[in-house]
Amino acid sequence: MRVLHTVYPSHAHFWPAVPILQALQSAGHDVRVASHARFAGSIRAAGLTPIALGDPEAEEARSRPDAMAPARPEQVLRFAEALGLDDEEREHWIAYYQMLLNAISDYIRTDLPYADELISFARAWQPDLVLWDPIFACGPIVAKLCGAAHARMVLGPDILTFSFDKLAARKAEVVAAGFPENPQLDLLRPLAEKYGVAVDDELLFGQWSVDPMPRGMTLPSSGVRLPVRYVPFNGAETVPEWLYTKPDRPRVALTLGESVRRYIKGDWGRTPKIFEAVADLDIEVVATLNELQMLGIEKIPHNVKPIEWVTLNHLLPTCDVAIHHGGIGTWAAAVAANIPQIVCDTDESLMLLPVEVDPRTMEDGTYRIGFEFGVSEEVVATVTTWELPGKKLEATPTSSYIVSKGAGARLDHQKQSVEEIRKMILDVVTEPSYKVGAQAVYDDWLAMPSPADIIPSLERLVREHRVA
Incomplete structure (x- = not known):
């Protein structure tokens, strides 16, 4: 079968999937990995075939000045109050709503070429299975447009599904407080509607999730879970x-x-x-x-x-x-x-926490959009950054x-x-x-089952969910 993996251009997101993708490839399946064009070299280095999206000379989505910024603390806490979260649950919500949601917004924008290029490729190639990084959230839209089965590749304790369940359980309280029923669906809606894809829970949960977290590190959440052993991959280098x-x-x-x-x-x-x-x-x-x-x-x-x-x-x-x-x-x-x-x-x-600073004098432990991608251009004006x-x-x-x-x-x-x-x-x-x-x-x-052990389960799930 043909397998397409969509991944955020970061080793921390790509490397966890590599053993599973290599196992699929070793079992005779055709595997392609789609990400920003700048990340194609890392995909090739893992022995996998890249689908390069966008111009490699263009700014990566998170480094753009118009990239989505974190929500203000007061908004995050008011939303958490509407959800009725305790102290521990609130930390999961902060991680999702104030951190991850920003990155999720990057590759579903209709004003950038990435999603359109990925959809064009998928329509031509016709994958049977789309395995999508939850932060590269156009994956399920791509799958629906070409009839592929699709699944989320969980990267850690599943705070996204945990948050989706909390939002669904407290829908009335959330709406009464003036917040959207689900902020991620609101982000996905413009791209989904552009291509006539229904905005539903499948865009959030996938048809199932490939989850490498052992008991004791999982969070209570709904959805179908396919457990797999987290086989570490951290690059192919010569042993010193x-x-x-x-x-x-x-x-x-x-x-x-x-x-x-x-x-x-x-x-x-x-x-x-x-x-x-x-x-x-x-x-x-x-x-x-x-x-x-x-x-x-x-x-x-x-x-x-x-x-x-x-x-x-x-x-x-x-x-x-x-x-x-x-x-x-x-x-x-x-x-x-x-x-x-x-x-x-x-x-x-x-x-x-937002702080007003001169970027040239930023203290240790500050976050600047794009700095992770090697962008540290000289900026003179005082800006809002995040501690x-x-x-x-x-x-x-x-x-x-x-x-x-x-x-x-x-x-x-x-x-x-x-x-x-x-x-x-x-x-x-x-x-x-x-x-x-x-x-x-x-x-x-x-x-736990190894990446090779779950291949028959993936093949069965594709047969069950693939649209002819």
Whole structure:
């Protein structure tokens, strides 16, 4: 069968799907991956065939000055109140409504060429199955126009479906408060109506979802779920010689994300504190940090090996512990390596706060539309930017899962002292119970169906849902 995957132009979105797409390809299916033209090289590097959308010389959608900006905090909180959310649920809503909805808007715009080009390709190629990144939300519209079966590729705890269910359950209260029944359907409506596609729940939920989250990391939500093991893929690189064998003393990986390394200056002061904590420990620390993340580091401890990039699938099997930012891809790589994890997390809300600044003097931890894509043009005027919380979007669910399983610890650089962090790292490195917990997490992970195992299920679902 012909399989089309639509994906946001980010490794954090593409890499989780690669093992499933490779399994489909290895089973004899024809696989194409559609994304922004600038991302075609990353798709080719994974051994897959890209469908390049838009002009590679044009600005990427999120870097455009007219890209959708985050909702104001007061609007986010009033909406959450109308939904009747408790404190934990409100954080899921903030992540969806204030963060993800912005990116979802990028590739469904009728004034940009991406959706039109994708629809033209799909009508000509006639895929049998469209697997769509929930953030590349034109996927279900494309599928309906060519009669393909279609499914969402869940990337982490499914806060989107969780939010859709809350909106449906509190429709009357939401409308009474002056909010739309579902803001994502409002964003999708212009593109759907342009092509005569019904605006319904299938545009939100898909016909089913491919979900790699184990029990304990899923959120209560409706919809059909096809579980799959999260097999980590983080690029194809040559293995450096120093990783051929494990070192004589414990090795700890410090890795703080593939995506945030492009726009978080100085890592919110977290890295200097961790460096100070490990400085006198009899361990080797491999810190996969770039120059931007290393800002503010005055002295690198003798036992820290900074290296800008190394594939986690090569590094982590040689390590005893991974310290990381809580990203799902890094979590999965550590699970697959069967090692304990220390997850960096804080107690602060995920809320983005607007601030008026001169862009030339932005402080650490600010978000500027487009900066992640390498756009940092000189701007003189004072602008509204957004101050980021000092943690990854998935940090809290990831740390909660690891701690609940006894497979590691939670590191809060805002509250814990250097001495407390030092003791935590030493405990996780030396205490056997954390290895036992990591083994239990690994066993649960291994018990989930592999990407190859779900191919027959995908084939059956396509037969059931494909429109002749």
